[in-house]
Amino acid sequence: MELNNEFRVAVPAAKTWDVLTDVERVAPCLPGATLLSVDGDDFTGAVKVKVGPITVSYKGVASYQEKDETARRIVLRAEGKETRGSGTAAATVTAQLKDEGDATHVVISTDLAISGKAAQFGRGVLADVSSNLIGQFARSLEAELLGSASGAGTATTTAPTAEAAVAAAQPGADSVDLLKVVALPVAKRAAPVLAGVAAGAALGFLLGKRRKPAHPAAIKADELIAALSRLVS
Structure with missing residues (x-):
């Protein structure tokens, strides 16, 4: 199935590109994700999701298939299996960045194939879940970008907004609760x-x-x- 999402962050495209192509910086922005190892453009990771009392964990490999800085286009391929179960997930994710001056518009297209427990939700619910998670990711990414930008300057700091605080707290979560997302x-x-x-x-x-x-x-x-x-x- 194909899922399409988009988001906008209040950071120039050059800085957004730097983070999206650096897996060690972008991984903490992904809800429920843990980066396990990195070898160039190849890496391994795990994702843990909850559906009420049920927790499903995936472990797999991923790699950047394309990083075209001129066109600001990224293609990522990921494959994983349930750590306890026979379910699988595979996705090819394409991200296209558009420079809007002081902001970046990102369009994401995901070609997803899944089996096992997660497949029972169907395309409609998975599209809503994808949209919700991309929204959380965008807020976390923006918080990371703005935080690194302010840290590179003077020592003057400002109190974070409530939205930024929520975004910053999300990546540290052990798993993402899909029950809340799909309810x-x-x-x-x-x-x-x-x-x-x-x-x-x-x-x-x-x-x-x-x-x-x-x-x-x-x-x-x-x-x-x-x-x-x-x-x-």
């Missing part, structure tokens, strides 16, 4: 179906089901509908 997209997709279920339940109630005690499963369904309704409201 809202799934809730939005499920809302029309749940609305139909709720309408059917109301109709059944009005047709004379009042005297029968509620089945435990029905109570749980009502609670789920209420919870998802709060998420999408």
Whole structure:
């Protein structure tokens, strides 16, 4: 499947390029990622994700296939396997940088192939997850770039904004919780179906089901509908 994302950082393209082509600087900006070793343009790493109480870890290899500084185009190939399971993931990631003076616009195209537990989410949810994670990555990348820029100058410092503080804290996380990432997209997709279920339940109630005690499963369904309704409201 192909996933397309884009982001903008308030840093010139030359500085953004320097970080995106330096795996030891860019890896800490990736949510849930850990860099294990580097050998030129080849490196190994691990990614840990959580789905509620379930944790899935991938370990694999990656390499820069292309680094065209003139065109400001980067192509990265990565392959990994679940450390506990038979699932696999492979991706070719292409990043195109566009210089906007004091800012950089980055367009990312990912050709992704996965199997195992993560594949059950489907393209729609994976696209939302990708968008969310790219957003976290962009904020962390911008914090890294702005932090290194200020550190290279005078010793004068300013208090970080709340957004920058959150971005800076994210890379240190042991894993990224996909339950939080996918909950809202799934809730939005499920809302029309749940609305139909709720309408059917109301109709059944009005047709004379009042005297029968509620089945435990029905109570749980009502609670789920209420919870998802709060998420999408």
